[in-house]
Amino acid sequence: xxxxxxxxSHGNTNALxxxxxxxxxxxxxxxxxxxxxxxxxxxLEMVTDLPVIKVAGNNDWPMSRLEDTVIAQLxxxxxxxxxxxxxxxxxxxxxxxxxxxxxxADIAIYGHTHVxxxxxxxxxVLNPGxxxxxxxxxxxxxxxxxxxxxxxxxxxLIRI
Numbered sequence: 001x002x003x004x005x006x007x008x009s010h011g012n013t014n015a016l017x018x019x020x021x022x023x024x025x026x027x028x029x030x031x032x033x034x035x036x037x038x039x040x041x042x043x044l045e046m047v048t049d050l051p052v053i054k055v056a057g058n059n060d061w062p063m064s065r066l067e068d069t070v071i072a073q074l075x076x077x078x079x080x081x082x083x084x085x086x087x088x089x090x091x092x093x094x095x096x097x098x099x100x101x102x103x104x105a106d107i108a109i110y111g112h113t114h115v116x117x118x119x120x121x122x123x124x125v126l127n128p129g130x131x132x133x134x135x136x137x138x139x140x141x142x143x144x145x146x147x148x149x150x151x152x153x154x155x156x157l158i159r160i
């Protein structure tokens with residue numbers, strides 16, 4: 001199963017449109033939206049007509065009715081999806097990894113830092129960076145992951 005992973009669009013639907021026009025996004029079957037801004041996840045649902053699993057980010061409080069953390073089952077994997085601010089990801093992903101392990105998740109996805117990250121371990125940790133306001137490059141980014149049961153995800157970081 002091919003999933004798209006995006007975070008931190010901050011109201012920039014033009015960045016989301018550019019992401020969707022990238023060839024890597026063409027055959028994505030579902031999107032994981034790691035927060036900031038919740039309305040952008042609704043926009044993504046509307047323009048793709050695909051499932052969008054989404055969480056609230058720190059900039060969505062107090063207006064969002066979204067959960068801060070969601071557990072999703074996709075492609076034979078158990079995924080913890082969160083924005084990350086409640087796990088202190090600006091300093092370390094250790095608390096996020098522990099939370100994922102407690103939930104028997106083998107993948108943890110977060111945003112918040114606007115810096116892309118791929119860390120392979122017992123829990124694979126993914127941050128797609130920011131599609132609209134990157135802090136690690138001049139161009140925004142998103143990820144595409146190929147999920148196959150009982151195999152490590154094959155992850156591609158894409159700059160738009």
